[in-house]
Structure formats: C-alpha cells, structure tokens
Amino acid sequence: MKSIINTVLATPLYKHLLFWVAVFSFYTTSARERFTSVEEIVVTYGMHLFFQIIVAYTVLYFIVPRYKKYRKWWLAGIELVGLFLIVNFMYVWMRMNVLEPRYPTCYLSFIESFGHLTLWQRTFDVKAVFWELPLFYIQPLFFLTALQFYEKQYEHSKAKEHKKVEELRQLRQQLNPHFLFNTLNNLYALSVEKSDKTPQVIERLSDILSYMLYGTESKFVPIQKEIDLIENYLALEQIRYEGRVLISFEQEVITDFKIAPLLLLTFVENAFKHGVSQELKMATVKVSLFCKADKFFFVVENTKPISIAEMSMKKGLGLANVKQQLELLYPGEHDIRIVDKEDKYFIQLMLKKK
Structure with a gap:
C-alpha cells in the first residue's frame, strides 16, 4: 500500500x-x-x-x-x-x-x-x-493512461538528453588536456630557443584557450569559430615545424552552418602527431572543408613516415573520442571514411546539415 x-x-x-x-x-x-x-x-x-x-x-x-x-x-x-x-x-x-x-x-x-x-x-x-x-x-482511465505515458516518455527523453550532455562534457574534458599538452610543449620549445615567434604563439594560444573555455558550452557553434580554431592551430604547428612541413587549408565560407565544437581539431592533431612529428623529410598536411547540398565535408590528408608505416592511425584516444561524440550528436547523420596507406593517411568526415 x-x-x-x-x-x-x-x-x-x-x-x-x-x-x-x-x-x-x-x-x-x-x-x-x-x-x-x-x-x-x-x-x-x-x-x-x-x-x-x-x-x-x-x-x-x-x-x-x-x-x-x-x-x-x-x-x-x-x-x-x-x-x-x-x-x-x-x-x-x-x-x-x-x-x-x-x-x-x-x-x-x-x-x-x-x-x-x-x-x-x-x-x-x-x-x-x-x-x-x-x-x-473506464473512459477517463484511457486518457489518464495516455497522459502518464506521454509524461514518462517526456521524462525519459529529458533524462536521455541530460545523460548525452554529461557524456559530451566528459568527452570534451578528455580532449582538452590532450590538446593543451601538445600546444604548451610547442610554446616551451620556442621559449627555450628564445624565439621571436614566442609572442605570436602566445597570442594564438590565447585565442584558442579563450574559445575552448568560453566558446564551447553550446551544443552547436557557427562553423567559422571552428575554422578560426583550426587556423590558429595550423599557425602554431607551422611555427613549430617551420620548413619541415607544407600546410594547406582550403575552405568554403559557410555562414549559416553550425557544428558541434571541438570535433574537427582532433583530425588535424592526428595528422601532425602521426604524420609530421616523426617525419625526417618534408611532410605534407592538407585540410579542406566544403558543402554539397545539405552535407558538410571535412577532409584531412597527410604523408606518413615509412618508419611508422606499419602502425595503425585508426586507434587512439582522440579519434575514438570523436567517434563517440559523433554517435551522440549525429546519430545516423554522419560518416567517416579512412584510407590508411603505406605513405599516406586520408580521412573524410561527412555531416548532415543541422
């Protein structure tokens, strides 16, 4: 009772x-x-x-x-x-x-x-x-049952959304320290060398940190913010590796497109971590983004050193993290295509426009 x-x-x-x-x-x-x-x-x-x-x-x-x-x-x-x-x-x-x-x-x-x-x-x-x-x-019973069913579905939906938000928050917390660790290493190396580029690195890093701390709370953000983040990151890596890497970044200006924050950066980080840091010769990183109809495409291609040709780049915390986020944010609305060759690594992400 x-x-x-x-x-x-x-x-x-x-x-x-x-x-x-x-x-x-x-x-x-x-x-x-x-x-x-x-x-x-x-x-x-x-x-x-x-x-x-x-x-x-x-x-x-x-x-x-x-x-x-x-x-x-x-x-x-x-x-x-x-x-x-x-x-x-x-x-x-x-x-x-x-x-x-x-x-x-x-x-x-x-x-x-x-x-x-x-x-x-x-x-x-x-x-x-x-x-x-x-x-x-029994007439009122049917209506009361229907109302309670709707309320339970609504509460279940709210709980599911709350769980999704919490999972995303934890995933992003896992991602941020990894990115910060790499970037601070870059800054440390330049400061040891007393490079004139240190102020520029600090400015770029400041913009990145500002975005990561205050600009990623929303579920989706304008694509231009992610573009700015990638540009800042590429600029930092260009300073770090100087003449050892050729970087290109091609983009279409998509003013009305929104995307989940911090999704794209992991793919770019992956290219430098596996394709540039261990390369003894000239490395290449090509990044491009564009739209076709209601679909958004993000492509990253990088050369791969022969020394790690047998290593798979498909595994790792960063990429697994992004895949989890995609399942939560774009269920049935995304696709990842990975080509892992002996001397080249290619990844293409497709997202349906929200």
Missing part, C-alpha cells in the same frame, strides 16, 4: 486535480439537458467522478503493477471483475438510497423499469457489470 501511495504522489497533485476537473467539466456540460437543476448535475456526476477515480487508480496502481509482477492474466481478470462488482454495489446503493429518492423526476423511466429489483439483483446484473459499468467508468 505504501508503494502505491508513493507512486500516486510521484505525479504532482495539481496534475491529478486538473485532469479530474477537466473530466467533470466535460460530463456536466455535455449532459445538461437531462437534468432539471444544477444541483442534480453536480451531485450525479460528482458521484460518477468518485467511482471513476476509484476504478482508474485501482487499475493503474494496483491491478496493472501486480500483473507486471506475476504475469498472470487470469489473476488480473479476477481482480478486474471484483473491482467492477464492488464499484457496482456502491453505485447501486448510492443510486437507490440517494439519487432516485432525491430526484425522482430525473430517474422516473429507470424506476419504472428497474424499481422492483432488489439491491443484490441490480448489483449482479451481468449487463451492468460487464458492459455498461466498464464502458462508462
């Missing part, structure tokens, strides 16, 4: 009240012509509402949970028939002792047809118990 009460109270009281006020209003306004006074309407349908409430909550919070627990349809059937018999007994008693004596004009035709029957004869009337009573008293 305690668990049943807790289940009922889990839904705010005002929602229950609003629902039953709406049911009462519907019945009283749709059957006004049958009665001679407002009092008859209020008393009659007030009693009906009382029994509808009993049937609805007994079925929802007692019979249905017990059926789910024991999976015995015959037990649920017995409980349902027993409920209708009890409710019919109370209804007949109230009708014979309150409604018919108090409002004989309204119930005249019924009294003439059934007034000679006893309380028990009316109570065990098969037609009333198995047809008339369920047809009338």
